[in-house]
Amino acid sequence: MSKIVNPSVEYPANTWPLLFYGAAVLILAGIMVGLSYILGQRHEDKDTNTPFESGMKVTGSARLRFSVHFYLVAMFFVIFDLEAVFVVAWAIAFNELGWTGYIGVIIFIGVLTAVLVYEWRIGALDFGPNGKKILKAQKEFK
Amino acid sequence: MQDFYNILPLILVASGIVISVVIEILSDNSEKILPWFSALVLLSASVYSIMLMNNTGTIFNGMLATGGNVYIFHFIFTIGAMLIILGSIDYIKKYGSYFGEYYILILNAVLGMMIMASARDLFMVFIGLELMSICFYVLAGINRKKLNANEASLKYVLLGAFASGFVVYGIALIYGTAQTTSIDKIIAGFVPLSHNILFITGLFLFLVGFSFKIAAFPFHQWVPDVYQGSATTISGLMSTGGKAAAFSVLIILLSAVAPSNANVFRPYFAVIATLSMIYGSIVAISQNNLKRMLAYSSIAHAGYMSIGLASGNYESIAGIIFYLAAYTFMNIGAFIVISMIEGENDSKLQLSDYVGLNAKNPKLAALMALFMFALSGLPPFAGFFGKYYVFISAIEANLTWLAIVGVISSVISVYFYLRVIVLMYFKEPETSVAVHNSNYGVLAAVISALFVIVFGLFPGTLLDLITSFLK
Numbered sequence: 001m002s003k004i005v006n007p008s009v010e011y012p013a014n015t016w017p018l019l020f021y022g023a024a025v026l027i028l029a030g031i032m033v034g035l036s037y038i039l040g041q042r043h044e045d046k047d048t049n050t051p052f053e054s055g056m057k058v059t060g061s062a063r064l065r066f067s068v069h070f071y072l073v074a075m076f077f078v079i080f081d082l083e084a085v086f087v088v089a090w091a092i093a094f095n096e097l098g099w100t101g102y103i104g105v106i107i108f109i110g111v112l113t114a115v116l117v118y119e120w121r122i123g124a125l126d127f128g129p130n131g132k133k134i135l136k137a138q139k140e141f142k
Numbered sequence: 143m144q145d146f147y148n149i150l151p152l153i154l155v156a157s158g159i160v161i162s163v164v165i166e167i168l169s170d171n172s173e174k175i176l177p178w179f180s181a182l183v184l185l186s187a188s189v190y191s192i193m194l195m196n197n198t199g200t201i202f203n204g205m206l207a208t209g210g211n212v213y214i215f216h217f218i219f220t221i222g223a224m225l226i227i228l229g230s231i232d233y234i235k236k237y238g239s240y241f242g243e244y245y246i247l248i249l250n251a252v253l254g255m256m257i258m259a260s261a262r263d264l265f266m267v268f269i270g271l272e273l274m275s276i277c278f279y280v281l282a283g284i285n286r287k288k289l290n291a292n293e294a295s296l297k298y299v300l301l302g303a304f305a306s307g308f309v310v311y312g313i314a315l316i317y318g319t320a321q322t323t324s325i326d327k328i329i330a331g332f333v334p335l336s337h338n339i340l341f342i343t344g345l346f347l348f349l350v351g352f353s354f355k356i357a358a359f360p361f362h363q364w365v366p367d368v369y370q371g372s373a374t375t376i377s378g379l380m381s382t383g384g385k386a387a388a389f390s391v392l393i394i395l396l397s398a399v400a401p402s403n404a405n406v407f408r409p410y411f412a413v414i415a416t417l418s419m420i421y422g423s424i425v426a427i428s429q430n431n432l433k434r435m436l437a438y439s440s441i442a443h444a445g446y447m448s449i450g451l452a453s454g455n456y457e458s459i460a461g462i463i464f465y466l467a468a469y470t471f472m473n474i475g476a477f478i479v480i481s482m483i484e485g486e487n488d489s490k491l492q493l494s495d496y497v498g499l500n501a502k503n504p505k506l507a508a509l510m511a512l513f514m515f516a517l518s519g520l521p522p523f524a525g526f527f528g529k530y531y532v533f534i535s536a537i538e539a540n541l542t543w544l545a546i547v548g549v550i551s552s553v554i555s556v557y558f559y560l561r562v563i564v565l566m567y568f569k570e571p572e573t574s575v576a577v578h579n580s581n582y583g584v585l586a587a588v589i590s591a592l593f594v595i596v597f598g599l600f601p602g603t604l605l606d607l608i609t610s611f612l613k
Contacts, residue, residue, distance in 0.1 A: 114163050121167045 072124055083112055145201040148194060148208040151187040151216050152260065155253045158183030159246060166242035173240055180245040181227045184252065188220035198611065204324055206260040210611035211463055215259035215390045219383050221593075222470045223252045225586040229478035230375045232580035236486065237285060237373060244284055248379065251277035255387035264313045264323040267391055271309065271355070274387060275302050278380055282372040290488070294371025301354070301364045309351030315344025325394055336406055345395075349410060355388035356444045357381075359417035369437035374484055377433060378477030381440045382470040389447060389466055396454055397612075411452035412544055418445030419551040426558045430493050432480055435558060436473070439517060442555055443469055449544050450532045458535035460608045465528030467604065468516070468597050472525055475590030476513040479506055482583045496562055498571025503579070507566045509587045516594045518559035519552050524597035531605065 050058045090097065090105045097104075119125055123133070146153065162180060166172045191213040198209035227248060234240050254274030261267040279302060283295025313323070319341040320328045328335070335341045354361040369377040396407070422442025429435040447465055450458035483499070483506065484490055500507040516523035529552060533545040597604060 111160055114160055114167075118163050118167050 069127060073127075076119070076124070080112075083108075148197045148199070148201055149206060149260070150194060151191040151213070151220065152206075152253065152256050154183060154187040154190065155220070155249060155256065158187075159249045159253065162242075162246045162249060166246065172242045176242050176245045177227055177231045180249050181224050183249065184220045184224040184227070188217050188224065191216040191220065195607075200262055200326070204326060205263050205266055206257075207262045208260065211393075211608055212260050212390075214463060214467070214608060214611075215386060216256050218386055218467050218470050219252050219255045219259070222383050222386075222474050223248055223379060225471075225474050225478065225590055226375050226379045228586035228589075229378070229474075229481055229580075229583045230373075231582045233373070233375055233481045233484075233583065236484075241284060244281070247277045247281050247284075251281065251379070252383065255383050255390075258387045259390040261391070262325045262394075264316065264325065267325075268306075268309060268313060270387070271391075272306065274384060275306065275355075278302075278376075278384060281376045282368055282380070284373060284376065288371075288488075290371040291373070292371075294368045297364055297371075298368045305351045305354035305361070307351075308347045308354070312344045312346070312348030312351060315340055316348065319344065329397070342406070345406075346410070348395075349392070349407065352388045352392055353414060356385050356392070356447070357418075357441050358414045358444045358448055359421050359441065360414070362418070362421075362441045362444075365441055366434050366437040369440070370431060370433045374433060374477055374481035377437075378474045378481075381436070381477070382473050385440070385444065386466045386470060389462060392451055393459055393462060396451055396459060408452050408454065408541075411448045411454075412541065415445045415448035415452055415544060416547050418442060418448065419548060420445075420554075423551040423554040423558075426555065429558070431491050432493065432496070432562070433477075433491055435493075436476060436480075439555065439558070440473070442551060443473075443517075445551070446529055446532055446548055449536050449541070449548055452544060453536045453539035453541055455535060455539055456609070456612050457538060458532065459612060460605055461528070461531030461535050463608050464531055464597075464601065464605055468524030468528040468594065471590040471593040471597070472513050472516040472523070475509065475587050475594065476517065478583055478587045478590070479510045479513065482506060482580050482587075493562065493565060494572075497565050497569045499566040501571050505584065506579075506587075509584075509591055511563045511566065512591050512594065513587075514559040514562050516598070518556045520556075522595075522598045524594045524601070527598060527601035527605075531601075 047057075053059075086108065087105060090101055093101070123130065158180065162176060162183075165175055165179060169175055195209055195213045198207075200207050227245060230244070234244060251274050254270045254272070254277065257270030257273065258267055259270075261270055279295055279299040282298050283291045285291045316328065317323050319338050320331060320335055322328065350361065354364075357365045369381060372380070418441050422438045422440070422445060426435050426438035426442065429438060443465075447462050447469075450462040450465070480491070483495065489495075496510075499510070512523070516525040519525045519529045521527075529548070533548055536542070536545040536548070
């Protein structure tokens with residue numbers, strides 16, 4: 001209960017350097033953009049409004065359709081990466097946590113294994129077309 | 143070890159999920175095993191939550207609370223989800239999209255609700271909220287070939303993520319001012335903190351996020367589309383378990399102000415309650431689709447429960463918990479009956495399909511009539527006492543006008559509930575289409591009907607139990 005010592009927020013008294021710096025940044029940027037707008041040259045050429053791709057001509061739209069596996073792999077990476085973080089956090093405090101922590105992490109890794117097997121089984125880890133499944137589907141189709 | 147024994151209901155559900163995943167991997171017959179296994183897990187969790195009700199306390203360094211009203215909530219969630227699973231067994235076959243994940247996701251959603259009800263730390267609240275919500279987003283679109291199931295799922299995930307954003311921002315501001323995320327510590331320092339504008343802003347953002355989850359008026363727009371588009375059984379779970387879980391968090395916050403009688407939330411909840419009740423009751427009248435009608439009625443019920451939040455005394459907390467218990471069983475019952483009458487491809491959901499149901503299937507008509515009577519709040523069913531206790535608490539808190547608005551909107555809502563009964567009993571059937579009869583569905587509806595009748599006949603028993611835990 002004594003943790004709450006400071007119910008009201010204190011604003012630091014000398015915030016003016018920060019405010020001055022922020023204002024200076026805005027003014028400087030404004031001058032640079034504004035001057036080049038006023039003094040600069042104007043071109044209305046064929047490629048003026050196309051995106052700059054290292055001087056090359058633009059090829060095609062940026063809105064490609066990625067394979068759904070791309071997202072799946074990205075998600076698995078995030079999930080397993082985060083799980084690795086938990087295991088590392090346990091490993092750092094290995095001595096302090098003792099057997100309780102050990103049992104806890106065993107249960108955690110057990111759950112992870114079950115999930116990994118599940119992903120494997122539903123075919124989430126198959127990259128590219130699965131020949132066996134296509135053959136099976138073809139047989140059923142006939 | 144005592145700590146682990148005290149949260150046995152949570153552990154049972156959590157290990158049930160892992161075992162369900164293993165069953166889904168290993169067995170080709172999981173379609174038959176999983177519903178019964180998950181129903182068994184939920185039943186045993188509910189039995190343990192009754193047995194451990196007296197072991198009140200907090201565990202894991204004040205992260206989770208056990209016993210008392212928390213376990214009354216756990217009982218509501220687990221039994222409600224068990225009834226939904228019983229009702230789903232035949233529905234999911236008719237619906238034509240069986241996935242083993244359906245039952246695993248229901249178990250996960252229930253675990254999320256239980257964590258939310260137990261939580262005594264803002265981070266636990268958020269973990270529970272997200273676990274429940276993400277499972278609901280997926281469950282809403284479980285029939286991925288149907289267009290309006292996809293629409294429901296997408297609408298729910300976009301708006302739900304937005305609401306979660308409000309909750310997180312609120313938590314950040316609360317943590318920034320209170321310097322702790324422990325709810326008990328925040329409650330202890332509540333009076334000095336409530337003079338801090340940033341703390342109040344954080345609390346308000348937190349409340350906005352949860353007003354979305356309870357489907358109260360200005361944050362209700364997702365409700366009709368989502369309830370209509372998702373599978374009927376899932377709508378039943380979302381409208382009861384999800385709402386009860388969000389209310390359980392609001393009740394914890396409310397207990398901060400209950401003793402001091404300095405309810406800073408009163409204006410907010412009074413406005414929300416008035417608007418939700420009137421809007422829900424009036425718009426429900428013009429609905430022809432039964433699922434949509436129940437969605438608007440669910441907005442109105444959120445309004446009635448918010449009256450209790452506005453009055454903010456111990457009577458109102460007990461009233462809300464009683465109301466939630468009653469509402470869960472009557473609404474789940476109504477949704478299960480609808481799911482049995484529903485035909486393929488969203489057919490037979492209109493009011494006209496209920497004309498003369500008594501002649502076609504008297505059993506379902508009687509159950510539906512009972513749930514409609516209970517939802518409209520007629521005695522001697524549980525719905526009446528839920529509203530009664532909430533209104534009484536409002537009068538004791540000098541909010542008589544709010545109670546009067548509540549009574550007026552209940553009278554309005556009687557019209558659309560009783561219209562279903564009139565159509566079922568006093569009109570001759572025009573078409574003679576056979577009604578699907580599902581034994582498990584009828585069993586689930588009968589169990590909910592029993593709860594509705596028992597809570598209605600002996601309301602004092604449950605209310606005394608809830609009140610004894612509050613003091």
